[in-house]
Amino acid sequence: MKNMLKNMSFQWRVFLLLLIVFTLIMGALNEFVTHRINNYITDKVAEIAMNQAKIIASMDGIVEGVEQRDTEKLKKIADKISMESNFSYLVIGDEKSVRLYHPNPAKLGYTMQWNKPGAMERGESYIISSEGSMGLAMRAKTPIWDKNNKVIGVISLGYLNSKIDMWRSSQIFPLTSVLLIILFMLIFFSWQFSAHIKKQMMGMEPAEIARVQRQQDALFGAVFEGLLAVNTQGQITAINQNAQKMLKLDGPQKNLVGSLVQDLITPADYFLEASGTNRVDDLLMINGLKIIANRVGIWIDGEFQGWVISFRRHDEIHILSAQLSQIQQYVENLRTLRHEHLNWISTIGGLLQMKEYDRALKMVQSESSNQQSLIDSISSMFKNRLIAGLLFGKFHRAKELGLEMCFTPGCSLSAQPKPINENELASILGNLLDNAFEATLKNPDSNKIIECYISDEGQELVIEVSDNGLGIEPHISERIFTRGVTSKNNGGDHGIGLYLVKTYVDQYHGTVMLGDNEPCGTIFSIFIPKGKDGMKDEIS
Template identity: 55%
Template sequence: MPGTEKIGVLRLFQKIAFPLRIFLLLLLVSTLLIAALGKYLTASFEDYLLEHVRDMAMNQARIIASNDSLITAVKNRDSAHLAVIVGKLSTGSDFDYVVIGDSHSIRLFHPNPEKIGYPMQWTKPGALEKGESYFITGEGSIGMAMRAKTPIFDEHGKVIGVVSLGYLVSKIDSWRLDFLLPLAGVFVVILIVLMLLSWLFSSHIRRQMLGMEPRQIARVVRQQEALFGSVFEGLIAVDSDGLITAINRNARKMLGLRSPGRQWLGKPISDVVHPASFFTEKIAEARQDVICTFNGLSVIANRGVIHSGHAAPAGAIVSFRSKDEISTLNAQLTQIKQYVESLRTLRHEHLNWMSTLSGLLQMKEYDRVLEMVKGESQAQQELIDYLRSEINDRQVAGLLFGKSQRARELGLVLNIVPGSQLSALPEGLDSTEFSAIVGNLLDNAFDASLKNSRSNNIVELYLSDEGSEVIIEVADQGCGVPETLREAIFEQGVSTKTDNKDAHGIGLYLIVSYVSRCGGVITLEDNQPSGSLFSVFIPKVKKSNDATYYDSDC
């Protein structure tokens, strides 16, 4: 049964909140320590007090026994004189009483005159014969006392009497209380302070543990490890000092780290990832869809800030995925989008043509029908032949053909400036990325042209790879870029399409990312009489330094 009760108490204790358990344990340990310390100090003081009383009593007894007047009075058995001598010696002393006896321990002086002439109590047998001094405690004629007894010697060294000097136990107890009561008060204050500190410490632990129990924290850690391992993207968490706190298997795989993940924990991120600026610079800012290079691998990275409740962030967690995978997905989505736009355009054109041809046939305008069919086919074929001869990249050529059809559907004209050509893509850009640059610039030009009612509805594209640079110029007669947005138009999330809730402001940001990566430059100028002119200059061979973009007005 006692074992069962202990198990029940232990289970009940485990149900208490962890911070409260810490507080109770600290309180119990503090109480035990204070009790042990109090016991030790009390015992030490008890020994010291008794030793001090013994020494003091024996010294005082010997001083009295060596008094010449007292020796003479003992020889003469003069009790009256002894009373006078003892009275003088008692002045200023703290002993309680003195009893003087002869060589046979018969009292010659006693504080109670009625006791004179009777044998002294607590006399050690043979002590007077040997001239020994001794200390004894017991109940005497005056009460419980601690007595120092020492013989009285004459001038010849013969024992002629004994002096018994006593301290009442009650007085010693009062001295003990005078010391222990303040000490107990100090211990109580210390215990209260320790209780307060224990509570503050347990509260600090509760805050640090976010109010969770250890088993909950362990579960969260296991969940985090499982989450890190199951995420397909690479994940790396760093603290505010740039030290790695977590890294998953896919991150190690993409970065070429062969050692187990725990080996990298606590190491500077600069020792693992090169360059490490994305992990350490402006760590308080969250960033999304940033093109970076980690250990020679081109990736799309995102960064989230880890907050700890203080002003300064506790660190950041970076997720990244190989840009090649994103590019493959982007290429597939781009092709699907082009197919959808082409089908929609062809369907629209087909319906218009069918309606027109139906009307002409009903009016028996057969010559007009034939002329119309030949003219449209010839225009389409001329555009296709031009793109096939001047644009060697088939994906870019297909994009331009699709954008031309899209412009017609929108009531616009896409004018590819004569002399445009593209023999080869610049170094560092693939077909999908180059198409994304051209396609985003044309889409923005289409939107801007449709917003300006005074526009001539013509969008011009100049594409050339003559010389050492590939040049892309897109001009429109649209609404232009407001002055308030010129400084930030190339930043992520900034868009001129304020009336479109689906606009994300990522097109120009993506263009800048591609162009800057290749060491190129993108400029924004005002077109005449209205609209904007975007110019992109990308070196055929990638420069060693990173380029930036700038805005300039005509």
């Protein structure tokens, strides 16, 4: 039996438990109500029988008949009363309980059965249930008094138990039927309830739910990113250790669950949106920490239940971004230089084979001087080595594409640009220059010149990149910095670069402006304030 219950599904165990409980409750209720009805009917019949017996004993005709021992008169009166009443039988006796009237004439002249000793002498009325001449019945016996208050006889009025049982059944059967109907309804609702519980448990058994919960706890703890789940009321429903550590939340994790997110995180708007779409790689500042967050909605049966937000520190992405930027820049530089040097070496090789030694030597000296001059020029303008390396690579990339990248006079960048850090600045410049290259290549009438200006000498960090492309179409110019919006039509993963540029600039309270270049193309101008208005100082 134990193994059978163990192997039974949770839904069936819940159903059987409810079935047993409801059956026991309804059975006990039925027994209690039946017992109360039986007692009520018994008491009521006894009361009615005694009242009827006393009324008959006080009738003048009965008193005169008993005094005169007129059995015919008594029979006539008793038969008439019996026809108009619902008692089972009526017996009339004298002062010695000898029958003067009986429904069965053969019983006349015999002493009544089951008399209470001394009751006649005391003039006592009483109820007795016993097996008599008419069968098992409840009898009400009361004395008959003459005008001188002397006991001259006795009335025995009885209700057969079979009739009382019939009355009991007529009252109990409907009640039992109703209770059975209620029991079947409870059984039905028990099954529906157990099915509902199973649905809420997504068809899983308690052991499976416990295992999933343990797996979830393990997954939450194993994930390197911070994880946070919030319901529609803004309450935290789950949080892992890394999220607690990054957000600097004190106390055990179990105490944080159920807390309002706005009480622990500032600002909390990102976590409290009642509707919206999933978000990927959003740059946020919460609890003084710059993070990159992803947000996914929780939906159950088509109803929105809240958000799951994963996030990681922005400076960790900076480290990775810097490493990737450097590697990509090295690869790009090497590829470009290799291509140029192959052509250059081929040319030198041809000159040497033609014994043009002086020209070959002059070419080597010229190329070396040009490369060193470019390096010196970029290094003198841009003290930050990461930015200088980026611009050196972009210069050769432009040359490879058949474009000319020019630096506007007055360019100047310190070794530690403010307020933005070098990784974010490299991302801004890289995206703007790549867009300028692509836009210029699309215009067959372009002069193939891309101009770049960078300066942090004043109160602002100023960046300007101009291309000679076809310009930005008016219908997307106002939305060009929105994620997913792009002027490119060659497919691929576009609509991200300018969104990141705008995000970085906004974080430092900067401004991005679009303008028309002459004679064609677009100018992107960025102004980021330095000093106390910058985000660096806000954070510190």
